[in-house]
Amino acid sequence: ALLFLHPIIVNLNMDSKADMKREKKDEESGGNPYAKLDVTAVLQECRAFNETPINARKCSIILTKLFHLVQQGDNIGRTEATEAFFGVTKLWQSKDATLRRLVYLAVKVLSTISDDVIIVTSSLTKDMTGKEDAYRAPAIRALCLITDAAMLQTIERYMKQAIVDRNPAVSSAALVSSIHLMKKAGDVVRRWANEVQEAASAEGHMVQLHALALLYQIRSNDRLAVNKLVQKFAKGGMRSPFALCYLIRIAKQLIEEDDQADSAFFQFIDSCLRHKSEMVVYEAASAIVSLPNTSPSELAPAISVLQLFCSSPKPALRFAAVRTLNKVSVKHPQAVTSCNVDLEKLITDSNRSIATLAITTLLKTGAESSVERLMKQISSFVSEISDEFKIVVVEAIRALIARYPRKHTVMLPFLANMLRNDGGFEYKREIVDTLIAIVEENPDARLAGLAQLCEFIEDCEHPALATKVLHLLGREAPKTANPHAYIRFVYNRVILETTQVRAAAVSALAKIGAQCPQLRPSIEGLLKNCLLDSEDEVRDRATFYLSVLDMAPAIVNSLVLDTLQSSPAALERAAAEYVENEEAHSNKFDLKSVPVCSAPVAKKAKTLLAEEVAPAKEKKTAANATAAAAERLSQIEGLTAGLGPLFKSTLPIPLTDNVNEYTVQCSKHIFANHVILEFEVKNTLNDQLLEQVNVSLEDAEGEWKALRQRPIARLPYGEPSSIFVLLPFPQSGAVQGVLGATLNFKVKDVDPSTGEPESDDTYDDSYVLEEVELCVSDSVQPLGKASFGPAWNALEEEDTVEETFSLANVSSIHEAIKKVCGLLGLAPCERSDIVPEGRNRHVVMMSGVFRGGHEVLAKANVAIDPNDNSIGLNLLIRCSESIIAEILATAIV
Template sequence: MLALFLKRGHGGGSNPFQHLEKSAVLQEARVFNETPINPRKCAHILTKILYLINQGEHLGVMEATESFFAMTKLFQSNDPTLRRMCYLTIKEMSSIAEDVIIVTSSLTKDMTGKDDNYRGPAVRALCQITDSTMLQAIERYMKQAIVDKVPSVSSSALVSSLHLLKTSYDVVKRWVNEAQEAASSDNIMVQYHALGLLYHVRKNDRLAVNKMLSKFTRHGLKSPFAYCMMIRVASKLLEEEAGQLLLSLKISMQLLLCSYEGCFRAISTLPSLIATLAITTLLKTGSESSIDRLMKQISSFMSEISDEFKVVVVQAINALCQKYPRKHAVLMNFLFTMLREEGGFEYKRAIVDCIISIIEENSESKETGLSHLCEFIEDCEFTVLATRILHLLGQEGPKTNNPSKYIRFIYNRVVLEHEEVRAGAVSALAKFGAQNEEMLPSILVLLKRCVMDDDNEVRDRATFYLNVLEQKQKALNAGYILNGLTVSIPGLERALHQYTLEPSEKPFDLKSVPLATAPNAPVAVVKQPEKVAATRQEIFQEQLGAIPEFRGLGPLFKSSPEPVALTELETEYVVRCTKHTFVSHMVFQFDCTNTLNDQILENVTVQMEPTEGYEVIGYIPAKTLVYNQPGTCYTLVALSEEDPTAVACTFSCMMKFTVKDCDPNTGETDDEGYEDEYVLEDLEVTVADHIQRVLKPNFGAAWDEVGDEYEKEETFTLSAIKTLEGEGVSELLTFLLAPFRSLTGRLLGQSCSYCDNKLAQASKTQKSIPSPMGTRLDCGRQESILHSTVSGRQTFPEAFQIPPEDLCLLQDVSFLVHPP
C-alpha cells in the first residue's frame, strides 16, 4: 500500500505552491472580475496570494491595491468557503494595500447579518482595517457583538477589542459594561476573553484590579482558563505588595547592617557580584561617622574584584561624596590610592570623573584634587584622560593660591608626551599666562620653546597663543584664550557649508551663527553619536529660514523653551504659541489643532493686537486644518524702534478662519464655507524672551573684558525674604540673579561669628532686606531693563545676552540686614 501511495504522488512531502511566481498569481487574480464568479477557482487563487505573503514575498502598493479591489467583487458570491478566504485576505493585505476601508460597508453588513458563520470573521477583519479615527463609527456594533449570544461572535469581538486597546484606549475603555456582562457567560472562552479585556483596561488602577479579583473570587468562574489568568494577576499583585513591604523596612535594615560581623561576612562572599553589591549597600546605608571605618574595610577587598565591579564601587563613592561633603578628604585619599593601582580605561575614567565632581562641588578640595590629578598624568597611558585633566588645570589652576606649582606638571607633558597631549598642554599654559600677569614672562618663554615643535597643531597653537599674550590685552585674552567661540558648533558647520554653496563677495559673518546656549537642566553623560544632532533652536532656524517672508530677519536669537497654551485642552480648538526673537522682530508660531471631526478649517490666522510698542507687520496662514491634524500659522511683529527698553508687552489674540462642514465618515467637504473667529487667551512677552543664557567658561575674564565704565550699583528692598536663617542666603542669591559658580555672597560685619549672631537675632523681626547689587552692562540702554526685573523674580544665570549681543554680568552681591 505504501508503494502504491507513493507511486500515485500522494507522498514524499511535496508542496503544490512551492514554485509559485508573484507575477503569475497576480495575473490569475484578474479572474475575480469575471461573471459569473467561480468560487472554487477564486478560493484557490486567494490561497496562493496568502501563501506568497506568508512566505515573505514583497507585494508593491499598486499591485496589492489592484488585487484588493478586484477581490472586493467576490462579496457578490454567497459561497461560505470563498467568503472566509476573503476575510483572511483582507486581514493580511490591510497593511499593504491602500484605501482598504472600501470594504467597511460589506463587512458591517456581514457583521450585523443573520448568518453566524460570517459574523465572527467579519468582526475580526473589520477591526483589522479600522483605525482610531473610524472606531467611533462602529462602536455601537462592537458593543452589540461583545454581548452577542453566539460564543464565536462574542469571542471575536472581545479579542479584537484587546488588539484595539493598544491604539484606542479611550474608546475601548467605554466598553467595560459590555465586557462585564460577557464575563458572566456560560461559554469558557467568552468568559476567559472577557476577563482578559477587563484586566488590561484596569491594570494601571491597583484598586480596580483588587475589586475585580474579589468579585470573581466571590461569585466563581466556569472557565478554567479564566481561573489561570486570575492566578497570574493575583501573583503579580502579591509580588508588588512584597516589594513595597521591603521598602518600608529601610530603617530596620540599616540598623541590622551596623553589625561588624554581618558586614565582614557579606564582603567575604566569594562571587564578585555579591561582594560588589554588599560594598555598595554599605556605602549607601552607612552614616557619616562610619565612613572612615568603611574605607579601611573596603580597601582590602578592592583588589579581589574586576574593573567592571570597581566602576560600580566608584559610582557609589561619588554618591557618598555628594551626601557627605565634609568627608571629601577621606574619600579623596581613597580615590587617589585606587587611581595609582593598575586598571583599564573605564575604571580610571570613573575615578577621574569622581575626583572632578568633588572639585567642582567643594572648593576646599580643589587644590588637593588638582595635585592628585597632576601626579596621575605623570604616568598616564590614556590620552583622553590626560587631555581632559590638562583642560581642567587650565581652567581651575590659575584660580588657586599658588598656581605656579602646576606649571612643571603641564610643561612635562610638552616634553614627554605625544602630539595630542602636547597640544592640550600648550593650551593650558596659555590660560595660566592670560590670567596671571606675574607668570606671563615665564609662560612666554615656554611657549617660544613650543614654537619649534615637530607637530603642526602644537606649533600653530603655540604661535597663536604667543602672539595673543604678547599684546597684553584682557579683551583679546578673554575672547581667544579663555572663553573662545560662543557659537554653536553644528550651527557654524551648517552656516559655512551654506556659504560655500552660494558664492558671495562678502566675507563670512560670524553673527549669522546661532549662539551655543547653556543647557536648562543637567544632561546625563552618554556616548555621543558619530553625527551631531541639531538643537531645537537650530531646527527652528531652518524651518523659519525656509519661509520667504522671514529670510531677511537675520539669525534667530532665541526661541521660547516651552510653547504657551492659549486654550484649554478640552476645547474645540487647541492653540499653542512658540515665541521666536530676532534682532528687531519677533515671530509668533501658533500650532493649532482642530478637534471637531465634522469641520475643516481653511486660511487660519491668529490676529494680534499689542498694548504698546510693537507693530504687527503681517500674517502667514495655515491653509487647512483637518480633524486632529496639527497645522501652523505665523504672525510677524516688529519691535519698538522709538523706545528700545519697551520689551514687555501683552497681546490680545483672536483666531480667524473659514469653516467648511464635512461628513465624519466619508470626509466629503461642502463647497461653500463661512467666516468665523475664536477668542484666545492673552499672550505676554516678557524680558525673559529677550535674554538668553550664553556660555562663558571664564567668568572673571568676561567681567574684566566689559570694563569698569559700564558698572552699575543698585539697592533693592526684598520684602518677600523674611529671614536669613537656614536656606535664606541661597534663596537671596537666587533672587538676585546670582550665578553660584562664579559668585559668592558675603555677610557684612566685623567677623563671621559676630555677623552670624547678628543676622540670626535680627531675622526674627526684619521685614525687608536692602541689598546692593553690582552689574556691568555692555550697553547703557539695558540698565533699566535688567534692574527692573528684580522685583518680578526674573532669574538669569552667570552671563546674559540681550540682542544684539549686549553682555550683562553680575558679580559681588552683598547683603546687609539693618536693625528695625
C-alpha cells in the first residue's frame, strides 16, 4: 500500500510586515534562521509554556524551534523531553487555532522520546469528538499515534464515527490513522470494514483513495477477497482519480502474480486509457507497458497514449511520457519506433531532462545511420544535465552498442570524454561498468577499451573503481597480443596509490604472470619489490603469490586465477566448530565440508544485452535463501543434528494456488547425505483452527523414505508455519524423484471475529498437494570460474562423460543454453552464455560444485540444423568422481 503523508500547514500570524520582509530576505540570501539553535537554550525557552496568560505567538515560535531540532536529529534527553511535553499540555488552555494545531504536532513529535504521553488521551478524545472541525482531524492523527492495542478499543466507537464523517478532512484522518494502526492492532481495525466500505463511496476524492487503501490492507492476506475488491470497484467505477490510480496498481500486481494477461483486470486497466483524467490515463499506460509478457497488440493503445502526451503543452506530461517510453524501448524497441517523429521534436525541448530522455530513447530505437547525429546533439548539452540523466545516457549507449557493435569507435571516445569530466561516484561507476562490458563482450573493442581504462586509473579518485579496473586488467590483459604493455599501468598503482589499490594491483600482476609464462620472471621481480611495502596486506599478497607461481599449473590455477569458493561466514563457523571439537583434531580440516558460495565469486559487470539493462525489482535469490535457511534451521532443536553444514537451499515452490483454502509452498534444504523438505502452510479460512498438521509423502519407486518429521501443533488463521520432513538420499545414488504429498490435519471451528474455538470438537481432514520434484540441480551449487580453460585441462580426460541430445520445445540457441544450465544447476563461465546474433553454433562453458565439495565442469556445444531447424546438444562433463558426471548427464531428458 502507498504511504500517505499529510503535512500540517502551519500559518503563523506575524505581528508586523517588517518581520515577514526580514524572513523573506533571509530566505532569499540562503540563510537559515534556525541554523545555530542550541538544544539547551530552546528547552529553557519551553518554560514559557507555563506562563499566564499564554503568549500564543511566542509559544508557536518556540515549538517551531523544537520541531527543527528533533527533525535535525539533535539528541534530547528523555527527562528534558518529558518536561517539555508537560509544558505543551498546558497550551490546551489557549484558544489560538494555529497554536492548537502546533500542539497536536508536538504530541506526535515528542511521543517517542518522552514519558507519560498517555495523559493527553482524554484531551485528544474530547477534541476528536468536539464541534470544531479544524481540531478534529489533527486530534485523530495524534491520538492514534500514541494509542496502543489495549487502549484502541476504548475509542473504537469514535473511530467508526469519524471514518464515515461528512467532513472529508476528518474522514481522511481517521482512515490514514487506521492504516498505521493495522501494524499495532490489525484485528481491531478489521472490524471496521463496513464503515470503511461506506467511506469508499464518499464524495471526497482523497477519502475514496484512503478508504480503498485501508480496504486493501484489511484484505491483503486473503487473495480471493482482494480479487473481489478490484472487481467490485472496477465495475462500479470510482469518481476519485487518485483512487483509480491506486486501483490500477493493485490490478497490475494481481496480473503480475498470476500472469493473467487476458483477465478482466487487464481489461479494466485498458479501459482506463479512455478516462477523462490525464493522471489515470498515464497510470494505466504505465501499468500496461510494465507488465511482463505483454503482446504488441496489447502495448499499442498504451504507446499511442504516451505518444499523444509527448506533444502536450504541459512539461510534466511530456517528461512522464518520454521517461516511460525510454524504459519501454529497452524491452520493446519496435513498439516505440512509431513515436520517433514525436521524439525528434523533443530533442530541442527547453527542458534538458526531456531532451536527454528523448535522445537516449532514439538511440535505443533509431537506425544505425542516425547514431552520429544524435551523439553530436547530446554532446552539445551533456555537461549541463545532472548526473542522474547522464547515467541514463550511459545506459542508452550500452544498449546501442549491444545492437550495433561496430559503433564502438564512436562511443568509446564519447565515454572517455564523459569519464574525464567532473561527476559523482555513481556516474563514474556507470561509465566504468559500461567500458568493462564493452571490453569483455566485444573483442574488436578490447584494446581501445583497455587503453581508456588505463588512462582513467592514472588519475582516479575512487579506490573502488581503480580496484575494479585492475581486476579487469588481470583477467583481460593476457588475452591481448602485447600483455606486457599493461604491466606498467598496473605497477604504477603499487607505487602511487592507497593500500586497497596497491593490494589489488599485486593480485592483477600475479594473474598476468599465471597466464603468461614468458612474463613470469619479470613479474616475480616486481612482486619482490612489494615485499618491502609498509602495509601487511600488500606484503602478504606478494609473499603468497611469489611462492605459488612456481608450483604446478593446476595449483596456480586454483589459488591465483580462481579465488576461494567457500562462503566466508560458513568458513568461519566451520573453523570455530573444528577448534571446539577435540575429537575432530585427529583429522585434517577438510575445506570440502564448508558450504560454497551460492553466487559466482567474481561479480559480473553489467551486461550489454538490452533486455538486462532495464531496472528490475530486487528479488529473492538462492544465495539469500541459503543464508537465511542456515540460520533458521540451526535454531530448531534436534532438526539438523549430525547432518553437517547446509549445502544449498532452494527458493519456495508453490504446491497450491494462491486462492485455495490452504496455501502450501515447499523449500528444499540440501545437506551432504540428506534433504529437508520445508512445507510452509498458511490457513486462509478465518472460521477454522488447524491442529496436528503434517505431510505424508509417497514415492512410487520406493527409494525415498522419511526418517522423521516435525509437524505443526496449531495453525490459526493467517499465520504461516512450517512442517519439516527429513529424507536421506537413497543408497542407490539416485538424486531425482517425484513424491506425492498430502496435507493431513484436524479441524476445529472457531469464531471468525475473535478466533476463539466454539467447542473442543475436532474432525480429521486432508488436502492433496502438487507433487514434490527432486532434481539433479538441487544437488549442484552454480559457481562461475574466472578462468575455465586451465581448470578444464587440470581434470583428466578419463573422467569425461559425453552425451548427445536433440532438444525439443526449444526455439533458439539462447533458450537452449538457459535450459541446459537450469537442468544441470551449473553457472556459465567467462560470459559464454552470450550468443552473438546470427550464430548457428555456440559453445557454453559451465561450472559448479556437487554436494560433498566435488567440482564439476561442463562444455555444451549447441547447434541448429539448417535443414529442419532442430537444435542438437553435445555435452561434455568432467568431474574427479566419474559417477557424479554420469548423474549430471541424466538431468537432460
